[in-house]
Amino acid sequence: MITMTKHIEGLVLSELKQIPDDRGAVLHMMRCDSPEFVSFGECYFSEVLPGCVKAWKKHKIHTQNLSVPIGLVRLVVYDDREGSNSKGMIEEFKLGRPNNYFRLQIPPLLWYGFTCVSETAALIANCTDHPHDPTESQVRDIDHPDMGYSWYKAEFVGNK
Amino acid sequence: MITMTKHIEGLVLSELKQIPDDRGAVLHMMRCDSPEFVSFGECYFSEVLPGCVKAWKKHKIHTQNLSVPIGLVRLVVYDDREGSNSKGMIEEFKLGRPNNYFRLQIPPLLWYGFTCVSETAALIANCTDHPHDPTESQVRDIDHPDMGYSWYKAEFVGNK
Numbered sequence: 001m002i003t004m005t006k007h008i009e010g011l012v013l014s015e016l017k018q019i020p021d022d023r024g025a026v027l028h029m030m031r032c033d034s035p036e037f038v039s040f041g042e043c044y045f046s047e048v049l050p051g052c053v054k055a056w057k058k059h060k061i062h063t064q065n066l067s068v069p070i071g072l073v074r075l076v077v078y079d080d081r082e083g084s085n086s087k088g089m090i091e092e093f094k095l096g097r098p099n100n101y102f103r104l105q106i107p108p109l110l111w112y113g114f115t116c117v118s119e120t121a122a123l124i125a126n127c128t129d130h131p132h133d134p135t136e137s138q139v140r141d142i143d144h145p146d147m148g149y150s151w152y153k154a155e156f157v158g159n160k
Numbered sequence: 161m162i163t164m165t166k167h168i169e170g171l172v173l174s175e176l177k178q179i180p181d182d183r184g185a186v187l188h189m190m191r192c193d194s195p196e197f198v199s200f201g202e203c204y205f206s207e208v209l210p211g212c213v214k215a216w217k218k219h220k221i222h223t224q225n226l227s228v229p230i231g232l233v234r235l236v237v238y239d240d241r242e243g244s245n246s247k248g249m250i251e252e253f254k255l256g257r258p259n260n261y262f263r264l265q266i267p268p269l270l271w272y273g274f275t276c277v278s279e280t281a282a283l284i285a286n287c288t289d290h291p292h293d294p295t296e297s298q299v300r301d302i303d304h305p306d307m308g309y310s311w312y313k314a315e316f317v318g319n320k
Contacts, residue, residue: 023214024207024281031202031291040200042191043287045229047184054183069205070230070283121184123230123283127203131191 008079008086012036012105016067018097027069027101030127036105038063041130045123048073048116053151055113056140063129064106071122072096075104078111078147090149096122113142115151168239168246172196172265176227178257187229187261190287196225196265201290205283208233208276213311215273216300223289224266231282232256235264238271238307250309256282273302275311 014036019026030037041062048054048071055076066075075093079086094100096118106112116122130136142151174196179186190197201222208214208231215236226235235253239246254260256278266272276282290296302311 023212024209024276027205027207029203029205032200033291040192043189043203043285045187045189045285047187047229049184052183069207116184125203125205125285131193 008077008089008091008110009084010107010110011077011091013093014103014105016101016103018101025097027067027097029067029069029125030065030103036065036103039129041128042132043125043127044132045125048114048122048124050116050119050121053113053115053142055115055142055151056111056144056147057113058111058138059108060136060138061108061130062133062136063108064112065103065127066095066106067101067103067125068095068122069097069101069125071116071120072100072118073114073122073124074117075112075114076149076151077106078149080111080146081109095124111140111147113151168237168249168251168270169244170267170270171237171251173253174263174265176261176263178261185257187227187257189227189229189285190225190263196263198223199289201288202292203285203287204292205285208274208282208284210276210279210281213273213275213302215275215302215311216271216304216307217273218271218298219268220296220298221268221290222293222296223268224272225263225287226255226266227261227263227285228255228282229257229261229285231276231280232260232278233274233282233284234277235272235274236309236311237266238309240271240306241269250307255284271300271307273311
């Protein structure tokens with residue numbers, strides 16, 4: 001029997017609360033009692049300038065918890081894990097306010113990357129379960145042939 | 161003997177790393193092995209629109225760890241703690257990139273507030289040691305007479 005999945009196994013997309021305020025909104029990101037929270041390793045930000053791509057990266061051990069409080073990002077995940085029901089699948093997410101203010105949890109061993117699709121710079125926040133360790137991740141060029149993904153295509157599939 | 165302090169007791173201002181990148185910088189915020197880290201309660205963001213003020217707030221138990229990855233903020237702390245060597249002191253901080261990308265740790269029992277002083281909205285990130293609890297903080301109006309501070313003055317003292 002072949003099990004078909006619509007989504008990449010292990011990804012968790014959670015809507016985050018935005019508390020409106022005339023002076024500027026308050027935006028949730030992660031709490032120690034959030035369902036997906038395991039441990040706190042590090043919180044950092046990655047700015048992405050319009051049209052720029054940061055890809056591809058894969059973590060061996062660390063789990064990423066990403067949200068986009070500023071700007072709009074297209075984030076892409078590629079699954080080449082042996083034994084995964086979603087092996088070979090590419091999944092795209094649009095992340096940003098106000099309509100796509102989600103937290104995306106990416107478990108280890110998945111490739112991911114992102115590009116800024118807003119007219120001004122985007123800011124990605126990441127609450128990882130371990131502090132940064134340069135020996136723990138792998139990178140590939142954005143046009144690596146095994147990924148089968150073109151970052152510079154015009155169309156955008158959007159959140160599925 | 162009277163002990164004079166230049167700074168409000170208990171505040172910790174730490175310079176944060178900005179890793180430049182042509183596609184957008186990577187910005188440190190907090191690590192589990194940072195000297196000031198105690199525990200992870202919550203990470204959230206507060207947007208502040210240009211010219212707007214969010215003040216005053218005081219936490220009874222929680223410690224705030226603030227940085228400003230987007231825009232520029234004037235953050236003000238007021239000490240009315242009995243027995244504090246800096247009792248009665250007001251301290252102002254400019255927080256934002258590229259020259260003032262700091263993490264400010266504010267212990268409980270100090271009043272604080274902030275205003276956006278950039279032409280575009282600012283984003284304040286907070287990694288607190290407990291998740292939000294609405295019963296744990298006190299608020300005062302921005303023009304509360306006990307604070308002795310005018311948010312709408314023209315001059316800015318800056319980081320001391």
